Structure formats: structure tokens, C-alpha cells
Amino acid sequence: MTDTLTPILTKFWDDPQSWTLATYERHDGYKALTKALEMEPQAIIDAVKDSSIRGRGGAGFPTGMKWSFMSPPDGGPRYLVVNADESEPGTCKDVPLMMANPHALIEGVIIASYAIGCEHAFIYLRGEVVHVYRRLLRAVEEARAAGHLGTDVGGKGVRVDITVHAGAGAYICGEETALLDSLEGRRGQPRLKPPFPGAAGLYARPTSVNNVESIASVPGIILEGSDWFKGMGTEKSTGFGIFSLSGHVTNPGQFEAPLGITMRELIDLAGGMRGGRKLKFWTPGGSSTPIFTEEHLDVPLDFDSVAAAGSMLGTRALQVFDETVSVVRAVARWTDFYAHESWASARRAARARGGCARS
């Protein structure tokens, strides 16, 4: 039985300079990379597959499987692109993670790149968080100076470099193919799938697009083993995740816990509802996931249980609204948002192409 909360990625966020290489190294930083470089790339993919980690960006697709679905190497470039465009309303886990502990992401990127045969990885960060961009640029620079990046990573002749790219404000770029178009210097508009990025992604080359938290979880899986990871969470939603509680709770905040924790437990940790008011509705995974009410407080927050209850775990963006809130007003505002963020353009595209191809 694991503890209710399991600080891993958040474990040293309270260190005075949590974001530096020195701090990261004090907390076993880059030990996983050393271990990974002793392994065959396929063994890393197998370990991640065996951990059964499902993508932390919302869709929940198994990360290891995504890597193994990439077209086989043909001698040309292959890419890893980290989706750090966190902009689904309510979602606020990746931004604090990159602000406080950017090296967890950088180490994960290096290991993942080595595993999938990528020599040039990209982190696509939304442009509206300038201090996070500073921290990522600095972390890459520190990692390069320490020999973790470049043409001879860890003295093993492995080539990996990272470009951290800042977007410029467009929600749609969180969709993986729109993000790739944007990274190519175009308007961020979704591509029709197939082909999937694993076959033809960035510059039409095999590409894996992964969420920040998924990639940041990789060093732990490599260092501690997939059984360690599977020891947390549920059978089909293994491991831990950052749960973001916002809104009408007494103390909103971030809680890193095994998947399967309940909203009742989380609200309790957050000090209950503000002013003892009654809970009215909440979103389990950001504003695009169907809302829940009081009757769903004991639904285990894992992918399958939330789906069975009629919603989606999404990004674990738990937005809490109490009895003072008009659900009509809340929904109207969300709808305005989606309309504003080119919902209309997406519909036009759907009509022009005869529909379908859900990403």
C-alpha cells in the first residue's frame, strides 16, 4: 500500500534553488542517464513499455507503445518533440514542473532521444510563460556544459541536442500535429491523420510527440525500474501523476499522488470547500472533459474509472466550483473560449474533408 501522496517530480521543489543542475544532482539527477547509456536503446523502450505509463498530456496513450510505433530507422533523422504548450483551461502541472525542476524534463528528453534514435529533440513551450523559458534555456545550457548534451553524451559517442522553442499564443498548438506545423514555422493548424507523426511528423520524418510530465517520469522508471513505477497507481493506470486542484477549495494546489486517488481525498487535503460551502460541479481533467458533481467524489481518478463514470482523466486539472456558481455562466465562458480558439476553423476543415480522423 503506497502513501496517499508520493512526491517524486515535486520532491525538492522547496529547495532554495530547485531548478539548478547542482540541486538536481543532489537528488540523484542524471544517474538515470548514466544507467540508460549502459543499456541498449530497445531495452529502454521495453522498460518504459513494461512500466505501462500512459501519456500524461490528456489522451492516456501508452508512452512506450508510441515510441515503438515509430517507423523503423532508415538512416534519416528521427525526432522527439515535447509538448510543453500546456494551455487546456484548468491545466497547470507542466508549467510549475518546468519552473521548479526543469532538469527532470531535460534528463528525460536525453534518455528518450537515445532510446528512439533522435539526435535533435525539441521542447515546444507556449510563449506566454517567459520565466519558464528562461529556466529551460538555462537548464539546457547547464546540461550541455556537463557533457549530458552534444556530440558525445556521457562519453559514449551518443549525439543528442535540444532546442527549446517558444510559441506565440495559440491554444490549438497543444494538438500534436498543429504543434508540429507551428514548429515548422507555419500557422498551427491540425493535420489530417494518417499519416501519424510516428511515420511522418516533424519535417515529414518519424516523430514522437510526448507530454512534459510523461518524459519527466522516464528517468525514475529507468533508475528505479518499471516494477517500482507499477507499484503505484492501479493495474491499468500505473504510476503517479500531479493532480492540480483549483477553484473553490480552501487551499488550491498541486498534489503528486498515485493514479486512483479520489476527489474526496484531494478536497480533504486541500482543506475542504472554502467557507464550508457546498460543492456543485468539477472537471476531472480540464475544461474539455465532461463535468462531474458530488456523486462522483469517490470515483478513483485513473483513466478507466473516470471514463466509466462518463468523463476523462485528461490532464488531472481538477477545477472546483461551489454552489454560488452558475453552471450556465461557466459553460458559456468555456464555449466562448473554444469558439475563439478556432473551433470554427476546425469545423470548416471537418466539413471540407468529410469529417472524422479524431486526433
Next chain:
Amino acid sequence: MSGHDASGHLHVSPESKAPYADDVLERLHADAAEVIARYPQKRSALLPLLHLVQSVDGYVTGRGVSFCADVLDLTEAEVSGVATFYTQYKRHPNGEYTVGVCTNTLCAIMGGDLIFDRVSEHLGIGHDETTDDGRITLERVECNAACDYAPVVMANWEFFDNQTPESTIGLVDDLRAGKDVVPTRGAGKVCTFKEVSRVLAGFEDGRADEGVGAGPASLLGLRIANDRGWTAPGAQGSQPSPADAKEGSK
């Protein structure tokens, strides 16, 4: 390149077409070469280069569009088509500070709507408008990934957490008065729109080590876990002794 707001193209004022001074152009070319070198294909440099143009001109000017088109072998229409797609690229001169009040659902309900209205009334400007002194451009912004600090206000894309109408009015007054303003989580001070645009083009300004790692809401779960002795299993999750923790927080 010309255009009208109604067509969705950049509205370009005549003075923005005046050519760059030689020294400015030289520096732009040097910077652009550095940006282009970060990517396997040079078109990928377009977004950072548009940020770079804003770091010089304060918005995306006609000459900036021409510059990008020139160095990336694109047409001006292709460049402006991209520039108009993204909200951080400005079609007309931006204030020195963009103050963005989050009015997406959660922040709006927690007080963002009221903050926007009060600040708008205080400054006498609406969404995407700039004060006469050129200091503040006011915006309604969408969710900026800080919902646990709602209501949130961004000043040149630095976080101002847990805002009230009074605190945000104080913020804009200080910015207009030319005082240094310190974000809740961010650099040691809010930099100007042009300075921040240069960072967004990928040029470090030496401020990465300023500010906190995490705010109190980000640390809430960690603090509770530490209080209750909750840890992740295994070596990585092993708890530092209280003495270590204390030492670390010095």
C-alpha cells in the same frame, strides 16, 4: 505589403516601412543567423524571428515582415499569414507592458472578470487597447496554466498570483510610474515588452536564477506529504532527514 485590420492582415503604419538603420540591420542579421542555426530547416526560425522583430520594433512591422521573408526565403504574404495567427504578435505598436487578466472560466469566476472591469475602468481602455502614455496594453488572456493561483494576471508574461482589483490597479499604477515591479513567480523585475520579446526569440537575459522555484500552492502537496511522512516507495522517494531539509532551505 499593406493591409487592413478587417482583412486579418497586419495593419502597417507608414513609418514602420522606413528601412532599419545599418547597425540595427547588421545586428538583426547576426541574431537571425544564430536563431536559424538552432533548427534543421530554416523556416522553423520564423516564430522566434517574429519575436526578435518585436524586440526591436515593439510590434510586427512591415519592415520586420520583409526582414523575416528575406532571411528565410519566404514571401511577405507567408510571413504575415503566420504573424496574424498568433496572439502574441502585435499588429500595432504595443505598450511597454502587456497586462493580461485571465478571464477564462475559472479565473473569471474567482474574480478575473471583476478585476478586468475595474482595471479597464481605472485605465480608461478596453481589451487590446493601450494607454495614451504608451505604457500599458490591457488584454483579456486565456488560461495561463496557473489556476491554483486564481485569479491570475500576467504582466509581460510574468506571473502575478492571487490578484484582487486593488492589487492589479496597484500593479498598473506602478508600471506607469516607471517603478520596478516584481512578479510573484518570475524574474527579479518585470522587463519591458521589447526585452521579453528578445528572450522569447531564445536569447538569455541572465535572469533565469532570479525568483522562486515554486509558489506556496505548487508546494502544498509536498508540504503535507513531508508533515505526514508520506513518501514514494524506493530509494528515489526516500525522505531527507529533517536536518537536511532545514539545511537545504537556508
Next chain:
Amino acid sequence: MNRIENGQGTQDDIDKLVDICDNILGRSFCALGDAATSPITSAVQYFREEFEAGMHTPAHELFPPERSVLFDIQTKEPSGMVSA
């Protein structure tokens, strides 16, 4: 949606909303289409009566927005709070 928020909705509006959502779901080119429908359909499912109240009473009268904010509202009457 805006008509219902302002207390000027009709029974038709609610039915039409649900209908449109059914139509978009699964047919849109990207996930954003589905994303937009989720809050609407689920909210109508759990709080249909509140949408029906939107046929006669604006949301800001049923649920004064000042009660939801996280800070104490000082002296001044909120101006422009009424949704347009």
C-alpha cells in the same frame, strides 16, 4: 448559449445545443471539436433545470457573480459585471 445565460433562452435553444453537440462529437477534424461539446452536454445532463431557468432569468440574477469571487469586494459596486 449566450441567450440562455442572459435569461432569454427558449426550450428550442436547449434542444438545439444538445443536438449540435451530438453532431460535432466524433465528426470533427481535431480533438478540439469534441472538447468544445463536453462541458455543454454534461452540464445539461446534470443541471438541465438551470438551463431551463435561462428561459426567463439571467444567470447573474440566479447566481450573483460577486458571491463566487475569492476576495472581499470593497465598497464600490461592481460595474459592467452584467454579461453583455
